[in-house]
Amino acid sequence: MGELKLMKGxxxxxxxxxxxxxxxxxxxxxxxxxxxxxxxxxxxxxERTGMVVLQAESEVAAINMVYGAAGAGKKVMTSSSSxxxxxKQEGISYMAGAELPxxxxxxxxxxxxxxxxxxxxxxxFQSVKGGGHGDYKMIVLAPASVQxxxxxxETSYDLAFQYRTPVLILTDGVIGQxxxxxxxxxxxxxxxxxxxxxxxxxATFGKKKDRERNIITSLDLDSARMEQHNHHLMRKYEExxxxxxxxxxxxxEDADYLxxxxxxxxxxxxxxxxxxxEKGIKVGLLRPITLFPFPEKEINEMADKVKxxxxxxxxxxxxxxxxxxxxxGKVPVEHFGRMGGIIHSxxxxxxxxxxxxxxx
Amino acid sequence: xxxxxxxxxxxxxGVLSMGKILAYSGIMQDQEVSWMPSYGPEMRGGTANVTxxxxxxxxxxxxxxxxxxxxxxxxxxxxxxxxxxxxxxxLLYDPNGISRHPERKDIKVxxxxxxxxxxxxxxxxxxxxxxxxxxxxxxxxxxxxxxxLGLKKSLPERYHKLIPLNESAIKSGMESIEEVA
Numbered sequence: 001m002g003e004l005k006l007m008k009g010x011x012x013x014x015x016x017x018x019x020x021x022x023x024x025x026x027x028x029x030x031x032x033x034x035x036x037x038x039x040x041x042x043x044x045x046x047e048r049t050g051m052v053v054l055q056a057e058s059e060v061a062a063i064n065m066v067y068g069a070a071g072a073g074k075k076v077m078t079s080s081s082s083x084x085x086x087x088k089q090e091g092i093s094y095m096a097g098a099e100l101p102x103x104x105x106x107x108x109x110x111x112x113x114x115x116x117x118x119x120x121x122x123x124x125f126q127s128v129k130g131g132g133h134g135d136y137k138m139i140v141l142a143p144a145s146v147q148x149x150x151x152x153x154e155t156s157y158d159l160a161f162q163y164r165t166p167v168l169i170l171t172d173g174v175i176g177q178x179x180x181x182x183x184x185x186x187x188x189x190x191x192x193x194x195x196x197x198x199x200x201x202x203a204t205f206g207k208k209k210d211r212e213r214n215i216i217t218s219l220d221l222d223s224a225r226m227e228q229h230n231h232h233l234m235r236k237y238e239e240x241x242x243x244x245x246x247x248x249x250x251x252x253e254d255a256d257y258l259x260x261x262x263x264x265x266x267x268x269x270x271x272x273x274x275x276x277x278e279k280g281i282k283v284g285l286l287r288p289i290t291l292f293p294f295p296e297k298e299i300n301e302m303a304d305k306v307k308x309x310x311x312x313x314x315x316x317x318x319x320x321x322x323x324x325x326x327x328x329g330k331v332p333v334e335h336f337g338r339m340g341g342i343i344h345s346x347x348x349x350x351x352x353x354x355x356x357x358x359x360x
Numbered sequence: 361x362x363x364x365x366x367x368x369x370x371x372x373x374g375v376l377s378m379g380k381i382l383a384y385s386g387i388m389q390d391q392e393v394s395w396m397p398s399y400g401p402e403m404r405g406g407t408a409n410v411t412x413x414x415x416x417x418x419x420x421x422x423x424x425x426x427x428x429x430x431x432x433x434x435x436x437x438x439x440x441x442x443x444x445x446x447x448x449x450x451l452l453y454d455p456n457g458i459s460r461h462p463e464r465k466d467i468k469v470x471x472x473x474x475x476x477x478x479x480x481x482x483x484x485x486x487x488x489x490x491x492x493x494x495x496x497x498x499x500x501x502x503x504x505x506x507x508x509l510g511l512k513k514s515l516p517e518r519y520h521k522l523i524p525l526n527e528s529a530i531k532s533g534m535e536s537i538e539e540v541a
Contacts, residue, residue, distance in 0.1 A: 006384050006393070006514070032399060117399075178422050179380065179395035181387050264423070271421035345425040 002183045009149040009175040010035035012182050013079065013105055016153035018045045021190040022103075023074035024052040026065040030081045031117040032173035033107035037079070049190055059084040063091030070100040071216040073196040073203030075157055079105035082123050083114055085131075092166055093132025096233070097218025099202075101160035103153060104138075105169045107176040110341040118341025119173030121265060124318035127170045128292040135230055137237045139167045139244065140291040142262040146180035148289075154185075159244065161199065163236055170291060172314070174264035174343060246289035247298055251277075255284030257357055258302050259349070260323055261312040262288045265337070269312050271346035276353070283353065291319070296326035303330040308357035312349055313337045332357060361416050363501050364424055368409035368441050369433025374488030377514070378431075379410035381492065384510030385502040386414040394422040407436050414501060429499055431491060433474070435459055452495055452537070462540075469540040470498050477532050486529035493533020504530070 007015065014036045017025060022045075027037045037055060045051035056062035062078050069076040080088060085106045095102060106127065110120035127140045139159050143149045149171065156167040196205050204214050220226045248266075251273055252258070261269040266287040276283040286302060288295050303309065308331050311320035317335035324333050336352035338344040365382070369375045379395050386393040396411045411427075413419045429450040430441045434457050445451055447466045455461070456475040472494035478487040496507065507530065511523055 004387055006380065006387060006395070173399065174396070174423060177397060177399045179383060179393075180419070180422075181393055267419075268421040268423060271424075274420060343423045345423065346421050347425060 002185055005182050005184055006179050007146055007150075007182045008035055008177060008179050009143070009146045009171060010107065010177070011039045012146045012150040013153060013169070014039035014043070015184060016150045017077055017103075018043060018048060018051060019185055019187050020154045020157060021049065021075060021188040022051055022077055022157075023190055024054070024065075024069050024076045025078065026054050026056050026062040026069075026076070027078050028056050028059045028062050028080065028084060030084045032109055032119070032176050033079050033081045033105065035176070036105065036107075049187070051190065059087035060091070063088040066102050067091055067095055067098075067100060070095065070102045071098070071204050073191075073200035073205050075103075075191065077103035077105070077153075079107065081107045081109045082111050082120070083109075085123065085126070089126075089132035092138070093130075093134050093136060094218045095166050096132070096136035096138060097134060098216050099164040099233075100166070100216065101157070101164055102166050103156040103160060103169065104166055105171070108170065108172040110339065116341035117173070119264060119343060120315060120339070120341060121172055121263060121313045121337070122315040122318070122339070123170065124291065124313065124315060127168055128294070128322070136233060137240070137292050138165055139163070139240060139293070140170050141167065141246075142170050142289060142291050143175060144263050144266045144287060144289075146175065146178065146182050149175060150182050150184065163240060164202070165236070165240075170263070172264055173341075174267075241293040244290060245293045245295050245297070247295040248287040248289060249298075250285040250287070251282075252284035252286060252302065252305075254282055255305070256282045256307055257284070257353060258306045258309045259283060259285045259312055259353070260288070260299060260309060260319070261285065262291060262319070264343070265312045265314055268344060268346050269349055272312075272349035272353070275346055275350050279350075281353075281358070288319075294322050294326070296322070299323055299326040300328065300330075303327040306331060308332045308334070310349075310353050310357050311335045311337075312344070312352075314343065315339060361501065362419075363414045363429065363499065364427045365412045365414075365429045365431065366409060366424075366427045366441055366444065367412065367431040367433075368407070368437035371406045371408040373408070373433055374485070375408045375433065376410050378488040378492050379412045380514050381507065381510050382412050382495075382502065383414070384514045385507040386510075388506040388509040388513070389502060391416060392419050394419045396422040407434070409437065409441075429495075431495055433457075433491065438462065450498055452491070452498055454491065465541070470494065470537055471540050472533060472537050474533065477536055478529065481529060481532065483525065483529075486526060489526045489529035490533040490536070493530035493535075494537040495533075496530065497534040497537045
């Protein structure tokens with residue numbers, strides 16, 4: 001068993017980044033995720049593994065540094081919070097188009113605009129429906145604990161390189177700021193030049209005379225070729241939908257009602273189903289771990305077993321649309337969630353379930 | 361066993377670090393823990409609070425609206441959190457700076473002269489450790505030896521020379537707690 005530490009979610013992401021052998025982190029501070037860059041700066045990972053940590057002059061600069069490093073086959077990441085992630089969208093769309101792997105972290109705060117520094121889940125649409133321009137998707141992982149914040153960094157790199165796509169860790173101020181027990185892994189070395197050449201033969205790591213040059217671009221002015229590229233991307237997303245759905249089910253076996261919630265809302269909902277059990281109401285929780293790909297098949301199957309579904313999210317109702325698509329009208333589906341940085345309590349979730357689903 | 365605790369007072373009183381040491385102590389005896397601060401544009405002299413959960417099982421919600429135990433260190437926090445203690449729960453407070461004493465009859469109330477004891481010991485910075493000692497006497501959910509191990513884990517090495525001072529502050533707190541009702 002690895003060493004146990006008490007860490008904030010933000011610190012866990014940063015420590016994991018060092019230990020899995022990240023080559024570079026480029027970022028720009030913003031609450032509630034500034035501990036990521038603070039921790040990386042304090043830890044001086046350059047002395048531990050040679051990892052580069054750089055505070056860029058802006059979010060736009062940071063994401064373009066990520067583009068450059070990823071194009072060279074490096075393991076690279078950036079993090080920000082909602083308004084900063086909006087600034088990065090152009091670069092994220094370019095990376096999806098150029099098929100570059102990278103890890104992005106969004107510690108969501110309330111919006112729109114500068115909004116509030118308190119937690120929110122209002123960036124669901126931005127994360128799973130594109131965010132930037134053009135037909136693209138990225139894999140979105142939603143950790144619900146500090147341990148998952150740590151573990152999902154390596155998972156994200158694995159998926160990013162396997163599918164040559166940006167991967168987003170979507171979390172919020174609750175998970176970012178709270179401390180929990182974390183089992184940390186052994187330090188892994190960064191990839192050597194030989195490993196980069198082997199693992200990313202498409203990258204621009206320096207051309208010898210024995211091969212054609214690699215080109216990293218999202219631009220193709222030939223429409224026929226561009227359409228082929230679009231089809232190629234869509235096939236990739238279909239493969240991801242087929243193979244990479246992750247979720248957790250709690251107390252779903254004989255549930256009469258179902259809560260669907262991710263991240264911090266899933267933790268609150270877990271307490272809510274305990275409170276329901278004390279009242280004699282059988283409620284299960286389905287927690288999507290991947291938001292893209294979404295566990296639509298599993299939710300559709302649950303719709304055959306329960307009388308109604310409540311989507312619990314700290315926003316005005318975003319994931320509920322994907323649940324409605326998955327359920328195909330089999331049972332009533334409603335949304336509950338606080339906004340503006342207010343975190344709903346487990347009791348409020350129970351009341352919403354009673355009013356909107358059980359009594360509705 | 362699950363203990364859900366709110367610790368609330370002024371920023372600068374060591375509320376967050378007291379919670380952190382308590383959480384680390386839970387880890388030292390193989391329990392599950394969570395530490396959720398109120399974060400935001402806060403400062404020295406403003407209010408600060410932290411929710412700590414120590415449990416034998418996986419912790420569900422780190423955000424709570426009612427608690428088994430409240431540790432209250434200023435009047436604003438008394439006004440805000442006295443009503444959030446579950447019936448049969450515990451309240452520990454420092455009467456220094458409190459103008460309205462607790463009124464609930466369905467909970468157990470204890471007090472600790474933390475600020476005074478810390479001043480008598482000659483170091484007001486150990487105030488939170490005196491309060492932690494009182495808490496541990498009232499709710500012996502973590503063993504003292506695990507608290508000392510937790511201190512070692514949460515303090516940077518250069519401060520380890522201060523652990524005996526912290527330990528004596530914890531013991532003073534344990535000896536000085538008084539049951540009010």
